[in-house]
Amino acid sequence: MNFADLGLSDELLRAVETSGYTQPTAIQAAAIPSVLMMRDLIGIAQTGTGKTASFVLPMIDILAHGRSRARMPRSLILEPTRELAAQVAENFEKYGKNHKLSMALLIGGVQMGDQVKALEKGVDVLIATPGRLMDLFGRGKILLTGCELLVIDEADRMLDMGFIPDIEEICTKLPKNRQTLLFSATMPPPIKKLADRFLSNPKTIEVARPASTNANITQALVPTTTRGKRDVLTTLLGQDEVANAIIFCNRKTTVRDLNKALRQSGFRSGEIHGDMEQPQRIAELDLFKSGAINILVASDVAARGLDIKGVSHVFNYDAPWHPDDYVHRIGRTGRAGATGTAYTLITAEDAENIENIEKLTGQSIPRLEVAPAGRAPRRETGREDTREDRPARPRRGSAARSEAPAAPTEAAAAPVETSTDAPRADRARRDDRAPRPDRDARAPRDERSQRPDRAARPARDDRPRRAPDIDAPDDGGWNGPVPSFLNQKLGA
Template sequence: MPFAELGLSDELLNAVTDAGYTEPTPIQAAAIPSVLMMRDIIGIAQTGTGKTASFVLPMIDILAHGRSRARMPRSLILEPTRELAAQVAENFEKYGVNSNLSMALLIGGVSMGDQLAALEKGVDVLIATPGRLMDLFNRGKIMLNGCSLLVIDEADRMLDMGFIPDIEEICTKLPKQRQTLLFSATMPPPIKKLADKFLENPKMIEVARPASTNINIKQWVVPVAGSTAAKRDRLRQILAQEEVTNAIVFCNRKTTVRELNKTLKQAGFKSGEIHGDMEQAQRIAELDLFKDGHINILVASDVAARGLDIKGVSTVFNFDAPWHPDDYVHRIGRTGRAGATGTAYTFVAPDDDENIANIEKLTGQQIPRLDAPVAVAAPVAEAPAPREERPRRNRRERPAPEAVRNEPVRDEAAHEAVAPVEAPAAPSRAAAPSPMREDRRPERQEREPRRDYRRHQVDDGPDDGWNGPIPAFLNARLVIQP
């Protein structure tokens, strides 16, 4: 089904075509006609399905006729994070290029003066986070009684972040006769209760099973040792693979984000970071660097996990296994978007077994394990052959001491006959060489003491067998009888 069959205006269709889109996604095809008919909507869709455009596009046509008034926005879109709000604003700018709609972004971390100035002029679309909106409302800087269309986006994330009381209070400030659109990746009981309270006869649109993961994403569990160093080594191994063109690496703590980004840079990777302690301008700058390809690895906390629409992310890493199963779905949803394929790796230490079990229970599938790569050279160095199996220099086959003691007693005459032969043998190695050897190889005078020292060191081991004087009877076999 092409966009032209959804009932959108020609001006909007031209903007969609210019943006490079020809056919709607399933959530767009199901939601846009109903929104244009002014129905309340509950949209359940996994991330990366084009959910944002499913309400942005019809809103542009709905608000095309009408006039805005100062401090009284005509429509309101609530987002759980600044990044999501900024992304929705980008969608309005892209698709509303042929319209005269005014828009304001009301988020924390940005100068309030500029936001108030935009509200004073009057806006057709107000995109806000609940905290900043309630702050300005309580100061009397904004009125909500002229808002006829409300969008609650990422409702389950709102629940996780504790915004549901703020959402309920905001809904009571809006006109009762309004259109309400609620979108969420999952539908836990508190969200269903919120929908039952503030939506009238909503149409339920569900394009995927709740909490299911994108089938275009290849998922792996990577068993690692509990130490952070082991996880960093494994991460660098996978990042070095050719198929990893760019990646988002999620951590549970902000301190881990900073430390991991630092070590990746030291290892020569082009990485950046984004977390809650950064100013909004810094976070936007890092995202822009990642989108533009100046950095290809973005280390992030869960502040960036939901809703960020970054095209072409090949790989997602869960450096820390997420504490909440829902976060897993949203983290890996940063790849495999809009029909593309992607890969997600989750590092699992021994203490993370319960977290992975909860994730597999939520998603209804078992994630395959990725075996560690086999080291090639390490085992040779780490497991040398036993000492007695290695060849020894200057060793002669000798019987064990027990064999010497058990040897039958030889004739004393044999002992005496052998003694003159062996007597000069022992001191001959330490003494100066004979004139004949000195003439043939004079350099042996300097090398001889070194060789004797090495021989002594080799034969000095505890397991070299008999190391005493050579028994005379052993040389009896060497006597040549006249």
């Protein structure tokens, strides 16, 4: 089957042929005829199967008949991210170059004034993210009553990003007799509920099992540690077959830090994440597409739906938290029939996430042991190291003298003169003496005087007597009983 068998116009066929495509993909072959017949459609297809062209191509032929009116777009395409919306706009420009169709792109990060001017002239195709569309609608800059065709793309990602309430509100403002197309890689219950509510007798096209991964992608899990991730990644990136790659991280801070580390290591890398302004993100994508950089470090939100030809490898620097994200991430490679490779770096903490991914995709992902090349094994602590592993440190003072060559064996028995600076061995022997008994456990004074070691000592009558612990009271020569208050004071 070729595109001419799908019922597309000659002008559109020439544009497709100029773009280098001759045969439609499975989702295109199944969806395009139904869309041309003005039927509602649910398309379930894994990412990278060409589903964007499956609605862009028939829309161009449908919208070729008619004219637009000011602030009333004739069709609306909802996308979850700015990057994916921009790529859909590129598809319209590429395939619609032989048609006189007007188009507007409503995305965040771009000045609103130019977008409002385009709407005032009237557009045939409006491509928008839900947030910017609701903003302009609330300002009264756009009317949706003339919209004949609605496309909800990446519906499962819309769900993850919390856009479903906005989509429901947008659908209520559109004409009820419109044509609605919904595309998604997976079909969770909330998306099924959305389709049941806003689609009329839709035709369901499923070209692959939900959440299945592309058979053209070689997958592997690479066990490592948190500290060893960068070394393992550097080893994998150094392989000859890595022409270009997208590296996914779970956090924006990780994206920035990893890109900085890769650049310091000599790699031609760039980054894309949600904190960047739209012009910066577009510039980074252009550098990657042109080959000026061959490594793109990205977050999930920024790279969702990126359609870049010829990506040879995908690296999950962080294992994705949601199983669906794994399918979308690795789908950046192996597109349009090409082959690709996807590595996922995992630690012990990722066991549950990997289990959920394998359960969702219905396959066991093989493990691959990778040893960092060109680096000595990292020592966790110095406790297990021997002294020979460490460079010798110069000794000073008496410690240096103690390391002098030992005397002959006969001299070892010679008496050692006693000095105030006792050798370490003598001090050690003194330290080995039995500890002194606790003062509170000593025998009374008169009992200690009868001990054998005390008795052997010569008497020292000339030694001054120890003063009493307290001053004796002046009793005035009293020979009678000691008063009770004196007994308490004297401890009697």
